[in-house]
Amino acid sequence: MVSETAGAAAARVTIPDTPYTILEQPLGTESHVRIVTIGAGASGINMIRTLRTSLTNYTHIVYEKNPKVGGTWYENRYPGCKCDIPAHNYQYSWKPNPEWNSFFGSAEEIEAYFCGVVEEEDFGREIKTEHRVVQARWNEKGVWELRIEDLRSGIVFDDYCHFLLNASGILNNWKWPQIPGLHDFKGDLVHSANWPENFEYPGRKVAVIGNGSSGVQIVPALQPGNWIAPPSYKTWKSGKVAEILGSLDMDGENFTPKQIEKFKTSPEYYLEFVKAVEEQINGRFPMMLKDSERQAQAFKLLSIYMTTLLGNDKLLCKALIPSFAVGCRRLTPGPGYLESLTKENVRVVTENIARVVPTGIEIATGEVVEVDSLICATGFDLSFRPRFPVIGRKGNLQDLWTENLPRAYMSCAVPDFPNYFMFLGPNSAIGHGSVITITEHISRYICSIIQKCQTEGILSLSPSHAALSAYSEHIDAFMPRTVWSETCRSWFKNGKETGPVTALHPGSRIHWFHMLEMFRGEDFEYVYERGRFGYLGNGFSTKELEGGEDKTWYLGTLGANN
Template sequence: MASIDGDNIARIPLGNTTTTRTNNAAMPAPEYTVKEEPLGTARHLRIVGIGAGASGINMVRTLRLKLRDNYEHVVYEKNTDVGGTWFENRYPGCRCDIPSHNYQFSWRPNREWSNFFSPAEEIGAYLCRICEDEGMRGDVIKTEHEVLGARWDEGQGRWSLAVVNLRTGERFSDYADFLVNASGILNNWKWPEIEGLQGFEGDLVHSARWPAEFDYKDKAVAVIGNGSSGVQIVPAIQPDVKKLVHIVRTPTWIIPPRVQIFNMGPAADVMSNVELDDEENFTPEQIVRFQSDPAFYRSFVKTIEKETNNSFPILLKDSPMQEFAAEHVRQYMTAILGEDERLCKALIPDYSLGCRRMTPAPLYLQTLTQPNVQVVTEGVRRVLPQGLELASGKIVEVDAIVCATGFDVSFCPRFPLVGRNGNLQDIWRTSVPQAYMSCAVPGLPNYFTFLGPNAPIGHGSVFTLAEHIATYIAGVIHKCRTEGIKAIAPSQAAVDDYNEHIRAFMPRTAWSSSCRSWFKGTGDDKDGPVTALHPGSRIHFFHMLENFRGEDFEYVYDVDESHDGAGVSSRNRFRFLGNGFSTKELNDDADPTWYLDDIALTTTSPDGAASPKARTRIKALL
């Protein structure tokens, strides 16, 4: 007996009739009536987004394209401006590690990136410019607003939200027919759990909250962490500090500069025509060519994208390609470290290449050989007012501590998210986070998320990921509003099957090897389940999202009120078919003969004659 609204109301088929049982009293179901609307009529919806980083911004545009009208969309962003990661992370050396021209929206190319790998300030400015040009601020994106909680109302078929205006302190209620969480996984930064940290009397800085006024020049600075942020900060500040103490808990693979890799691989022909200086800045002449030669620009972007996508086989555990790549990276690291035996032993991993995020870090390894740098591989026992006490008991005095220690990557929502099965925070704190294709959760109707559990966050540019996920989400929302679906959520059985596949697949990859990695939640369990990555390649993920698998979802259909107040149509999934007409023939802006366009566009040669393939298709149609 399937519960629909959580209040012991269920629909039970009895022969050829349907009854509605409420409080143990049976009554005949209302007579079915035709809905006096044309097929394709879209009901009005209110959609609330959380977060105005790349994913949230792209969602605004996608909804405008896919839904067009008859909907409201508001995005609550806790920061004072848009940009998400690229608003928050402004530490020295901060930049993306994906080539600039592939770290952008396909619908908004920027031919003026200054460097092969864009600095944070440029990416932030790019996102701000889009919001200005597309008119997303104000009515849609509300900065300095934070969602404090969300609760699913089964009777209303919508989310009840608690929101605070951080600028004024005012708290207010809102609602959403659909709730879209684009707050991101690398957003909720955290201090390391080290005794005495907050008692440090010097400068205490986190990489995700770098104070603009922090002056590290001529100071003794400890940098804790060698992840993506740490390996950028160390070479950026080393020339200016008096002493740099780098705390490394786990060795990490540092791959050669990507420019160097592209110059040696299949992209070499295109790269040979790209002008870069010694710091990987595009020359002014190169930027002009990107602007004036669209064919070359397109070839360059597609070639680099293809090479980025082709890296997945390296991650297959114990494969010849991985062994080959690991040996070359090991040789590269050894050479850059000057074959220093102590540093090589401390910094070159013995786990599989790719178990942790593979990080291109120009100058990082070279920096560790400099005389004012001390690499510490033992743990920190506690922080003292004047410095660090190491596990050995040795005291290291410093003027500043920089924590490049990352984020809470547990996937637990930052606010209570209460669905049919309770608060998702409680559920995911005590069990492995599981989602449907990374973007939907059982028991949370009309809720979608970007880059949830087992998304391809380590597979390349987040911008194109956001585009594919947004298209998928918008398609589901459009289906619901035009097919009389009040609530939709993936079934638990579908999510169980999907995650069974994940568990069976992951041992094939380097990600499942024994190492500390945020790919495995907190990273404390070296052999824990991989929760942050998709079970396949980047193209595999895109392909998976191409079609909506309706059979994996549970539906609750709209209930219209008849003239006497009785519910109508909740048992008939086809009531959306309406009065026999279609919006495609009644809408003045629609082309009622659209079905001829595909034939004309795809089957005619330049001289107007039908191609052989076209003639075959036409025969099939006739």
């Protein structure tokens, strides 16, 4: 094994451990690697497909803690749960579904989509459900030593991998709010991300704590301040997308059978529709810049929209229409939410909660609001800390990101944690748009790195501290330009009103996609199996071996116009 080290400015120095010998294999030979992915949500499922189309000579296993795949769409089952991205853009580019029922897909429909993908593509043979990773420890022999718990039997066993991919997601480690006396409540205590299957709420007096995206969806579903936006397709008034959307055959929010059939029978029209919607979504970034014209327009129009839906009720408008910039918190389409708050059987309580008592909620005025059920739509652990010990060269990532800000190189890798990559890590491009296209890009990026290691004799690699420091410097300098850094309580800032923006990328989605097109090898530190150029091997190339492709490809392709 040969190691290479690098200082902030010094060149890498190769230190051979043994006399150099020729590796008796042709250039291009792919060494075998074992890959473990944690989580079978959108990212983990897509990784199976990307590996199959990108690599050879590997084994791959996905450990999923839940009984079924789907991640957040398996876990979130509360009434009214929907995605805030149009359904036809919340799907894999390689697995289009022209049969979505409505413009925004329900949790049930999205979960069924993911389960269908796994079944149709035979991904299940790489997935072990009800298995939880409980520890990962790096070994300088080039492997991650894993401890896995079989949740059905309770047995804990050992496994290993050369590359550990954490696809456990951002919004899946739900937490109770820090309210005194919460667990003294004698009625039904429910978290939106852990909704009981047989929870009976009709006829009960129900309190919902929180008006983020989950609360905004729950309230109108239970009813027979965040910025609330109209469904996006109703605001696109010009251009190609408006023309296409104007021709859609809709029944309210749902596509008619006639429209679905048109999607199914006309792939070109269907793709044109999907691309037009995607272009509109990608175009939202200018609104996220402080003091921009787009921001001012959005603030004015959404204020009017919310005021109208609240029936011009001055008290409700004062309590619910934000003073902070549009986009400081993730913009939420909430059909029926504001209208629900104006109903006679709904009370909006804006006073601070002092404590929870056995019969209800005591607010700051001293009044006790008695309720039968208490629903906490209060979010998740947003620290980015892994849910289990990930022990690298110099300690546990849990501790590192407890004592310091969560920082990751291009959102996916961390110094001193070799061969460890994350999906949707700190500062990824999740401020607007579909997470599905984001995970497709990061999957390809990770696969390109793994293939480089396979074919260039790299035992391990991780970003340098200097590279992460410089990347973080850029993030910190850019974020004050955005509305995300303004004063509002947001999961973009780990649930705080002020502070560094730890969740979002310093730029648009397209900016992030462009950034990941090329792997910057100069930002990484390497450990080689037998020297920097050991992979050159015995002087032959896999491109000239028997059974290979065209051995004179460099002269052009027969039958093509070169």
